[in-house]
Amino acid sequence: MPKSVRDILLMKNSKKITVITAYDYTMSQLCDKAGVDMLLVGDSAGMVMLGYDNTIPVTMDQMCLFTEAVARGRQNALVIADMPFMSYQSSKSQAIENAGKLIKSGADAVKLEGGVEIKDTIHAIVEIGIPVMGHIGFQPQTTTLQEGYRIQAKTKDAAVRLIESAKALEEAGVFSIALEMVTKEVSKIISSSIRIPTIGIGSGPDCDGQVLVVHDVLGLYEKIKPKFAKRYLELSLDIVKAVESYKNDVVSGKFPGIEHSFFMDKSELERLKKELV
Ligand code: KIV
Secondary structure (H helix, E strand, C coil), rough: CCCCCHHHHHHCCCEEEEECCCCCCCHHHHHHCCCCCCCEEEHHHHCCCCCCCCCCCCCCCHHHHHHHHHHHHHCEEEEEECCCCCCCCCCHHHHHHHHHHHHHHHCEEEEEEEHHHHHHHHHHHHCCCCEEEEECCCCCCCCHHHHHCCEEEECCHHHHHHHHHHHHHHHHHHCCCECCCCCCHHHHHHHHHCCCEEEEECCCCCEEEECCCCHHHCCCCCCCCCCCCCCCCCCHHHHHHHHHHHHHHHHHHCCCCCCHCCCCCCHHHHHHHHHCC
């Protein structure tokens, strides 16, 4: 049985929550097997899977496809799907319709970027029974448009605004909040002043859980290497080495070998030879 939102809520103050992104069936299966609590079908898929420079071009159709694949691969983890840029900003009905599409694709919950300014939209989605994760601090869909990659809540005023947003989201009914690139001090204050779990990315150790992009964890994405992302492997080097070896084996005739080949029955081969002479 996959974990429920209630299971995640109960982890606050008892056990750290582990979240990792996944975008396809195979990675979903592997990360689920590793025991993560939640799989995030992040719109970072636009960058690491589709090669866009940022998450802005990502569409609902693309997110639904990634979500279907991840949902098929998991057994235990709760699956959250990101609502892409402009899939929820126009109206509450647009937001509800698109949240519903992600749930029909297999997600257990959706994630929206934004603070106090989208609390009514979030409330409308939660009201119809769809669990929502909030996402404040650095918001990749819009912060880059305004100020580029920047640490959030460095000043007193920015910190107060962020704390207010976290409280507004809790009131709107989110079951957890992702805090991206928020100063350690402010993450700690937010985590201790709300009853729902905070999931940090680049926001220090005091959050209730952590989320990372799987391509960063495995060392698969070379274009951006955020300081906050711990790379547990440099898999891209091994992949290039393996594919080079494959290429060299093909060119030299070493691959495929006898062990990779299929054979006719001897008697059928004899009959064929006779027919061909
Ligand atoms: O899309 C994503 O991967 C995310 C994480 C950065 C939290 O939203």
